[in-house]
Amino acid sequence: MSATDPRFKTLEESYYLRPAEEVAADLLGRFLVRRIRGRELVLRIVETEAYLGARDRASHAWGGRRTRRTETLFRRGGCAYVYLIYGIHNCLNVVTGIAGEAGAVLLRAGEAVQGAESMQRHRKLVRTPGSGDLAGGPGKLCQALAVTRKHDAHLLSRPPLLVTRGEPVSTADVVRGPRVGIGYAGAAAGWPLRFAIRGNAHVSRPRLKTAG
DNA sequence: CGGAAGATCCACT
């Protein structure tokens, strides 16, 4: 990967200062780059979910809940929000919007561009991975890139974890539907805030059908 | 201070 490859240029600061819904759709095709032990692991983002903050019941910041954990969500857009779920798995989000708003984009799935062997080792898989096994799910994605809560609040414009321009996807190739695992969220559970690259094999289940 | 719930994943049936 050449240093002049435009796909590895970081995004403008202002990129993240937009509504989560907008950033979630635009992050598809972008690269998530992890530098670790002298290696560079690269995932192409293929699935995201937007969380809208105080007005979104599925958001950790629902109702303006501001705690030690969620404090990161209220930062200015452009940093990581990493939390632990089910006592086991880490989930990586990109914080969006101006400081004081709690928008975020959950990175749900990625496709290996570089360093797939390292990712497989991080995943500690018994069987050889099929499509979607490497980073097809928010917990898997974090495990593949060795992302943990230590990266919470990390600025994504600098190593060892950054988002770069990647290969942007046209809106015609974006599909959307309801978010996963938030049945408790009332009306918000039906909001079509999950985005994926149309026809991509590395997206996590269940499959999306709605076009957007 | 206790308890319940959770933006999940894996192995096995």
Next chain:
DNA sequence: GTGGATCTTCCGA
């Protein structure tokens, strides 16, 4: 398709 693993966070008492 099911159940088990595993623990932080938050709220109510």
